[in-house]
Amino acid sequence: MKRVHLLLIAAVCSGSLVGCAGSSARNRDLSEKDAKPAAAPVAKSEPVAAPAPAEKPAPAPVAKVEVCSLAKVYFSYDKATLSDAAQQTLRGVADCIRSRKLPVVEVEGHCDERGTQEYNLALGERRAQSVKRYLTGLGVPSAVQTISFGKEYPAVEGHDEAAWKQNRRAELRGPGEKLSNGTPVATR
Numbered sequence: 001m002k003r004v005h006l007l008l009i010a011a012v013c014s015g016s017l018v019g020c021a022g023s024s025a026r027n028r029d030l031s032e033k034d035a036k037p038a039a040a041p042v043a044k045s046e047p048v049a050a051p052a053p054a055e056k057p058a059p060a061p062v063a064k065v066e067v068c069s070l071a072k073v074y075f076s077y078d079k080a081t082l083s084d085a086a087q088q089t090l091r092g093v094a095d096c097i098r099s100r101k102l103p104v105v106e107v108e109g110h111c112d113e114r115g116t117q118e119y120n121l122a123l124g125e126r127r128a129q130s131v132k133r134y135l136t137g138l139g140v141p142s143a144v145q146t147i148s149f150g151k152e153y154p155a156v157e158g159h160d161e162a163a164w165k166q167n168r169r170a171e172l173r174g175p176g177e178k179l180s181n182g183t184p185v186a187t188r
Contacts, residue, residue, distance in 0.1 A: 068092070068095070068096030068099060068100065069096065070093055070096065070097070070105065070171075070172035070173060070174055070177075071089050071092070071093055071172065072155075072169045072170065072171045072172070073085075073086035073089050073090060073131060073169065073170050074086065074165065074166070074168060074169050075127055075168045075169065075170070076168070077112075077164070077168065078123070080123060080126035080127045080129075080130045081130065082130055082131070082134055087134065090131065090134050090135060090138070091138065093135070093172060094135055094138040094139070094140050097135070097140050097141075097142055097174075098140070098141065100174070102142045102174045102175060103142055103143065103175060103187055104142055104143045104144075104145065104174070104175060104185065104186065104187055105135070105140070105142050105143070105144050105145070105172055105173070105174055105185075106144075106145050106146075106147060106172070106173045106174075106179060106185045106186075107128040107131045107132055107135075107144060107145070107146045107147070107170055107171070107172055108124075108128060108146075108147055108148070108149055108170060108171045108172075108173065108179060108180055109123070109124030109125050109126070109127040109128035109129075109131075109146065109147070109148040109149065109150075109170050110124055110127070110148075110149055110150070110151070110153065110154075110155070110167060110168070110169045110170065110171065110180075111123050111124050111127075111150050111151045111167065111168060112151060112154070112163070112164035112165075112167040112168050113151050113154065113159070113164070113167070114151075114164070115151070117150055117151070120150035120151045121148050121149075121150040122148070123148075123150070124148030124149055124150045125146065125148035127148075127168075127169075127170045128146035128147065128148055128170055129146055130170075131144075131146075131170045131172070132144045132146050145186075147179065149180055149181065151167070152180075152181075153180035153181065154167045155167050155169060173185050175187050
């Protein structure tokens with residue numbers, strides 16, 4: 001009886017297996033054929049996505065460039081002494097000069113229109129020298145040069161206190177910049 005069962009089971013299984021094997025192979029072939037074309041349209045219809053940011057190596061950190069500029073400082077009428085506001089401005093200028101590693105700084109002394117040409121040239125020079133002494137005292141490592149333009153190059157045209165106030169000044173210039181008279185700052 002065992003033998004009959006085994007034969008019967010073998011016969012049923014072998015027929016089933018052949019059928020199953022044939023259908024399995026056919027299904028596998030169909031599945032592979034169906035899978036390939038099905039995958040291609042999906043890939044074509046989907047937009048190509050950029051790689052995820054996590055997949056890209058992180059960019060090297062960009063050094064933050066601190067933007068600073070050489071400023072103007074203003075003076076009282078007929079004075080060459082630095083006010084508290086001018087000193088505060090010059091402390092920022094000194095930091096700027098150090099961070100930019102400027103080899104040279106030119107300080108222009110200016111005056112308002114009142115007074116003679118000779119007097120204003122001398123006053124402009126005293127103003128420029130006052131700025132130079134203050135910057136040097138702060139340890140500015142660059143060469144600080146001075147020039148006086150007196151009343152020749154007003155910042156603002158006008159014949160009233162509002163204009164005069166803006167013309168009583170010292171302007172600082174660095175390499176690559178032009179002085180008020182148009183000549184470039186000499187680099188030594």
